[in-house]
Structures are given as C-alpha cells and as structure tokens.
Amino acid sequence: MYTPKYYKVTDMEExxxxxxxxxxxxxxxxxxxxxxxxxxxxxxxxxxxxxxxTGHMAYGNPQWKTLQASEExxxxxxxxxxxxxxxxxxxxxxxxxxxxxxxxxxEPTILSQEELIHDLERLLEKYEGHRPQGVLWGTLSQDLLExxxxxxxxxxxxxxxxQAAYKLSQNRNDRDYEAIIExxxxxxxxxxxxxxxxxxxxxxxx
Numbered sequence: 001m002y003t004p005k006y007y008k009v010t011d012m013e014e015x016x017x018x019x020x021x022x023x024x025x026x027x028x029x030x031x032x033x034x035x036x037x038x039x040x041x042x043x044x045x046x047x048x049x050x051x052x053x054t055g056h057m058a059y060g061n062p063q064w065k066t067l068q069a070s071e072e073x074x075x076x077x078x079x080x081x082x083x084x085x086x087x088x089x090x091x092x093x094x095x096x097x098x099x100x101x102x103x104x105x106x107e108p109t110i111l112s113q114e115e116l117i118h119d120l121e122r123l124l125e126k127y128e129g130h131r132p133q134g135v136l137w138g139t140l141s142q143d144l145l146e147x148x149x150x151x152x153x154x155x156x157x158x159x160x161x162x163q164a165a166y167k168l169s170q171n172r173n174d175r176d177y178e179a180i181i182e183x184x185x186x187x188x189x190x191x192x193x194x195x196x197x198x199x200x201x202x203x204x205x206x
Contacts, residue, residue: 001103001163006171009164012051015102018164019044019077022100026076027055029066029108038063042075043122051159053104054111054119056152064153067108073157075104080194084169088183089176098167098180098195105161111154119154168199177203 009015023044028037042055053075057064067073079100086093111119121137128134137145169180177199184196 001101001165003163003165007165007167009166012162015162015164016044016046018079018100019102022077022079025053025055026078027057027063028074028076029063029070031062031066036063036066041123042077043119043126051162053106053157053159054154056111056116056119056154059151059153061153064110064155067155068110070108072105072160073108075106075157077102077104079166080191080198082184082187082189082192082195084180085183088179089172090179096167098169098199100166100168100198101164103163104157104159105163106157106159108155108157111156113149115156116149116152116154166198168195168202 019042023042024039025042026037026039028035030036038057038061040055040057042053044051044053046052079102081097081099084096084098086095117137124134124136128136169177172180181196181199181203184192184199187193
C-alpha cells in the first residue's frame with residue numbers, strides 16, 4: 001500500500017484498536033493467477049510475540065482451498081473515508097479523499113474443528129456478550145451447531161507484515177484542518193460525519 005510519511009501509522013496498539021473497531025475485512029488470495037476476495041469478519045489478536053488473524057468462510061466458497069496452497073495472502077481493513085473539498089481550504093488547491101486503512105500480509109492455515117469452535121465462541125462473545133439475551137455458543141442447540149459447522153471452514157493467518165495509512169489531512173494547516181472538520185459535520189452522508197469525528201479525536205489527542 002502506498003503510504004506517504006504524513007499518513008503512515010506504526011503504533012501497534014493504535015492499529016490493534018482500529019482493527020477491533022473495523023473488523024469486517026477483505027481477504028485476498030489468488031486462484032490460477034487471478035486475484036479473488038471474500039468479505040468477512042475477523043478476530044485480530046496477539047499470541048506470544050506474533051499477531052494472528054482468525055476467521056471463517058462458507059465451505060461452498062472455493063477461496064478457502066487457495067489458503068491451503070498460498071504462502072501469503074492479503075487482508076484489507078477499511079475504516080471511515082470521505083471526500084474532501086478543496087473549497088474548504090484557505091488557498092486554492094485540488095480536492096482529495098481522506099481514509100483509514102490497514103493491510104495485513106501473512107501466512108494462512110486451516111483451523112481444526114476444535115480451533116474453529118473456540119474461534120466462533122470468541123466471535124459470539126465479542127458481538128453478543130453485551131446483549132441482554134445474547135446468542136452465545138452455549139445458548140444454541142447441538143443439532144444447529146453441528147449443522148452449521150459442516151458448512152464453514154476456519155482459517156488462521158500468521159501476520160508477517162502490517163501496513164497502515166491514516167490520511168486525515170495531516171498536511172494541512174490548523175485553520176484548514178478545523179474547517180474540514182466543520183464542513184464534514186454538515187455534509188449529508190454518514191461517512192463524512194464519521195471522518196469528522198476521527199479527525200476531531202486526533203486533534204483532541206495531540
């Protein structure tokens with residue numbers, strides 16, 4: 001991923017927090033020399049001194065077979081993004097686009113059924129654990145679980161390289177930066193509002 005120095009992020013705690021909040025990823029591998037991709041939820045965690053990603057996809061999705069034959073795959077995690085009008089700047093310039101994105105390169109393996117069950121338990125706990133009547137592993141019938149397990153394949157990716165870019169108008173002066181936030185907040189799309197909050201939080205944490 002092309003990452004100018006203004007936008008490069010290397011703080012792993014910050015990257016871990018970003019992935020946790022934006023954990024619907026795009027998994028990219030190749031089949032017969034052609035890139036293929038699947039959109040899916042992931043879990044990102046640290047094991048000893050390594051970072052790993054786990055997830056699952058439908059058994060009917062042929063991409064899982066490429067994971068058995070691939071030495072390296074790519075995961076793309078996208079955060080908030082928004083169009084930035086140069087009419088918001090003090091001086092003449094061209095429009096641009098702000099965004100947050102993380103690319104993870106790593107070595108994939110297929111999970112055993114025991115590992116897959118453990119991963120699904122953690123996934124349900126993350127998204128259902130706070131709900132009054134959350135759907136957790138132990139609340140589902142054995143028949144349903146056995147049926148669903150036959151229809152999915154779990155994977156684990158040992159992360160070898162992390163690339164992170166947050167393009168948040170860091171190259172603009174303070175007046176332009178604050179003007180961008182103000183204008184994003186009055187735009188009519190949710191992406192612009194999300195970007196405004198990201199940029200405002202960055203300003204607060206300086």
